[in-house]
Amino acid sequence: MMSSTKVKKNIMLTYVDLFAGAGGLSEGFIRNGFEPIIHVEMNVDACYTLKTRLAYHYLKNNNQLDIYASYLKAEISRADLYENLPIDLLDSILNLKIDDANLNYIYKQIDKNLKLRKFKKVDLLIGGPPCQAYSLIGRHGIDWDNDERVKLYKLYGKILAKYKPSMFVFENVPGIISANKGEYFNDLRSYYDKLGYNVDYQILKAEEFGVLQSRRRVIIIGSLKSKKLVYPDFPKMIEKYTTxxxxxxxxxxxxxxxxxxxxxxxxxxxxxxxxxxxxxxxxxxxxxxxxxxxxxxxxxxxxxxxxxxxxxxxxxxxxxxxxxxxxxxxxxxxxxxxxxxxxxxxxxxxxxxxxxxxxxxxxxxxxxxxxxxxxxxxxxxxxxxxxxxxxxxxxxxxAVPPLMSQVLAKTIKEILIN
Incomplete structure (x- = not known):
């Protein structure tokens, strides 16, 4: 891991979250001061969860958590809660399927939010396409040539190619490495290599990040070849706690x-x-x-x-x-x-x-x-x-456990600002 004793804490880093789900992965980056530009998620309930979570962070930063508490207690409606948020924050949650038909609209919204918030670029792309096709159970009956789920990494890659962030984080199940006899992951790695990224991965254990769960996840990280970065050395711990x-x-x-x-x-x-x-x-x-x-x-x-x-x-x-x-x-x-x-x-x-x-x-x-x-x-x-x-x-x-994503974000931030 590239590091320095002097950390430039005042630098604001931006990210885009694809296949965002309920925001478990995003949560760790927000906690570490990253600025979300856009979350893209096709499930409508998860999108409302993302908006409500952004409401929490916004109200907390503005010393108005009493409003959020009122919502949790059902004293005010969800519409009442959202009325306290800036329009651009609400509009940063895109309830969309990520496909070729929607890419231009996604680009338009990313560009719009970058301009509104006076940022010049996207520093980081995060997210993990739906993993059912890569899980051990989900492989039965998968058409590796035509199933759109197994090609989502290319849509991820198109957004990567458009904005050229310094790094990307691609989370998934361990089965993605061996899926289709390893051919799938080799194709993914080769594709991102052609886009100009060095790609590496580790299978991380959630319990080594404070999560009370035996959970294995592949964290694929790419960095622009011109940046000459290496795969982060994530600090791990063995805790004594139980459920x-x-x-x-x-x-x-x-x-x-x-x-x-x-x-x-x-x-x-x-x-x-x-x-x-x-x-x-x-x-x-x-x-x-x-x-x-x-x-x-x-x-x-x-x-x-x-x-x-x-x-x-x-x-x-x-x-x-x-x-x-x-x-x-x-x-x-x-x-x-x-x-x-x-x-x-x-x-x-x-x-x-x-x-x-x-x-x-x-x-x-x-x-x-x-x-x-x-x-x-x-x-x-x-x-x-x-x-x-x-x-x-x-x-x-x-979801990605927030405690796990928090450590990922902290370590990645140290790399990006040095």
Whole structure:
């Protein structure tokens, strides 16, 4: 990593976020003083989440967090909240599919916002195309020649070629490296090389960045060849904390219960203080659980008992026959899984939006709530996810953990300003 003992802290760096999702990756860059020029995201609920998060940062910077608190408490509407924001900030969220038909409009909006905010260039491009096609499960049935999802890196590259930022950050699942027998990643790397970028990658562990989750992500970073930069040396840590440090202070819920404005029932843990989980407010939102049928609840109790008392992960074919609702007992046998209270959570993915079987609460007979899932992804309690319960789970499962992106952003900033 290129570094210097003198850091030019007053330099404002700009970035564009593609396939922005709920803003987990973007959050780390905002926390490190980067200026977002445009976020592009095709999901409408995620776009509202991005706007609401920008509202939080804007109001915080202007000592008006009382307005944001009023929104979280449902005392004012979302429209009322957004009325407090500058138009250019709201317009910086583009609810668009990134495709050839929309590229010119995206360019127009980037240029417009650069001019409005008196910036000369885009310093950084960040984002990660939808990863389902590259995941191990998602590869079955993929048409590598015609599936538009596997060509999204070229659209990313067109925007890269247009603005020539000093660096780019491309986040994805580890499966992208071996997808289509490695040919896909080789094509990606060759394409960006032709655009003038040196490209390298690492598979990073989220738990080494303070996230209470065993999560692997590929972070591909490119830098302009003329800059002669090297892949960043991201500082890593091994923490002693467990999921118990973020599950202890929320109200006990039954399946289908929901708390939209809850009081913490215990003091903040050391982890919560260190990573600002409960920052700004003395209440939390979106402690929302899904309902479960009696059959699933019976399974949950058995699976919990095996895990909590024997540390044994029960397989589907180990369940009593009367509880089995599916005939397939030869594959996908780990359909039910308890979150480890005394260790790290297993990887949180967007499938949690479909059912909670893979994310059973360790001590309460239900799957985890929206707020619990958000905490496992290292989102602070002041982060609000717009849309339905299902939409919130999807956004959380697809996100880059903010604690991870915060370290990426801090290290990249040190490189760019030296």
């Amino acid at each position: 118990a440090d973020v599950f202890h202070d929320l109200e006990v819920l039954k399946p289908g219960d929901s708390i939209s404005n809850g009081k913490y029932k215990k003091s903040a843990s050391e982890y919560q203080k260190k990573y600002h989980v409960r920052e700004n407010f003395d209440f939390y939102t979106q402690h929302i659980t899904r309902p479960h049928n009696t059959n699933d609840l019976a399974i949950y109790k058995i699976v919990q008992d095996k895990w909590n008392n024997e540390k044994h992960r029960l397989k589907y074919n180990d369940l009593p026959k009367k509880l089995r609702t599916q005939n397939n007992i030869s594959s996908f046998l780990d359909r039910f899984k308890v979150v480890d209270l005394n260790g790290l959570s297993h990887t949180l993915v967007a499938h949690i939006a479909k059912d909670g079987h893979y994310y059973i609460h360790p001590t309460q007979t239900r799957s985890i709530s929206v707020r619990e899932a958000a905490r496992l992804q290292s989102f602070p309690d002041n982060y609000f996810f717009e849309g339905s319960r299902t939409a919130a789970f999807t956004q959380i499962g697809n």
